[in-house]
Amino acid sequence: GAVVSQHPSRVICKSGTSVKIECRSLDFQATTMFWYRQFPKQSLMLMATSNEGSKATYEQGVEKDKFLINHASLTLSTLTVTSAHPEDSSFYICSARDGGTAETQYFGPGTRLLVL
Amino acid sequence: GQNIDQPTEMTATEGAIVQINCTYQTSGFNGLFWYQQHAGEAPTFLSYNVLDGLEEKGRFSSFLSRSKGYSYLLLKELQMKDSASYLCAVLDSNYQLIWGAGTKLIIKP
Numbered sequence: 001g002a003v004v005s006q007h008p009s010r011v012i013c014k015s016g017t018s019v020k021i022e023c024r025s026l027d028f029q030a031t032t033m034f035w036y037r038q039f040p041k042q043s044l045m046l047m048a049t050s051n052e053g054s055k056a057t058y059e060q061g062v063e064k065d066k067f068l069i070n071h072a073s074l075t076l077s078t079l080t081v082t083s084a085h086p087e088d089s090s091f092y093i094c095s096a097r098d099g100g101t102a103e104t105q106y107f108g109p110g111t112r113l114l115v116l
Numbered sequence: 117g118q119n120i121d122q123p124t125e126m127t128a129t130e131g132a133i134v135q136i137n138c139t140y141q142t143s144g145f146n147g148l149f150w151y152q153q154h155a156g157e158a159p160t161f162l163s164y165n166v167l168d169g170l171e172e173k174g175r176f177s178s179f180l181s182r183s184k185g186y187s188y189l190l191l192k193e194l195q196m197k198d199s200a201s202y203l204c205a206v207l208d209s210n211y212q213l214i215w216g217a218g219t220k221l222i223i224k225p
Contacts, residue, residue: 002161034213043217044159044203093158103147103207107158 003027004096006108013084014116021079021111023094029074030096034105035067038091050077084115118142120216122204127222128194136189136202136219144209150178150189151203153218159203162189191221199223 003026013019023033033050048069049057056069068080077096081088091112095105119141128134140148147166151159165171165180165187177190189202204216 006158044215046213046215049212091156103211104149104161104164105213106161107151110158 002098002104002106004030004094004106004108006094006111008111009109010112010114012114012116015085016083019081019084019113021081021092021094021113023077023079023096023108025075025096025098025106028096028098030077030098031074032097033071033077034095034097035069035077035079036093036095038093038110040091044093047079081113084113086115089113089115118206118208118214120204120206120214122202122216122219124217125220125222127224128191130194130196130223130225132194133190133192134194134221136191136204136221138187138189138204138216140185140187140204140206140214140216142206142208142214145182146207146209146211148178148180148187149203149205149207149213150176150187151205152200153203154200162202194223196223196225 005024007022031052035047036044038044046059047062050069050071052071052074058064071077091110093110095107097105122138149164150162153159163178170179175192180187201218201220203218206214
């Protein structure tokens with residue numbers, strides 16, 4: 001149980017385009033999902049907390065107009081990187097919290113974004 | 117401020133035992149997690165401790181002392197596939213997960 005999927009796993013795009021990443025909890029309902037970014041050889045950095053049916057809470061320094069988050073259902077959250085630039089190239093990972101199992105966060109497999 | 121400390125890198129031998137320590141100073145405490153992350157992959161959940169003591173799960177065990185702000189992850193009978201980064205994370209009073217920088221574990225034959 002507690003499987004989280006993420007799509008796409010890898011994306012290459014041109015500078016200035018927008019990229020949407022989907023995160024789904026497959027076998028549980030996730031009222032809260034989290035979006036992380038990880039640069040090579042660095043620790044996870046929380047970007048935002050996504051609550052179903054309400055606006056996401058962004059961490060300091062993360063531009064909410066650039067990283068659009070939508071959590072329309074209990075099993076789906078999306079992150080859209082708008083007008084992507086090469087410095088946005090990173091490993092984006094979502095996680096979902098199964099409130100019924102001790103606040104544990106389960107991670108999706110991640111999306112590797114390369115902006116040319 | 118909130119702080120999680122763990123060693124940057126450790127080396128151990130296949131078949132041996134290794135203990136990865138984690139100390140924390142956070143605003144409140146609602147549990148401590150250990151995750152394993154292989155290079156290029158997302159973290160996978162290993163353990164969750166909220167009460168003092170040792171939790172054993174196969175070759176992996178996790179220990180917590182809340183009074184000391186201390187935890188360790190113990191890996192027994194090390195295998196080459198255990199080479200990975202091990203992340204310690206604490207759930208604070210706001211149920212925010214505070215992450216350590218991770219310990220890169222290198223297993224040698």
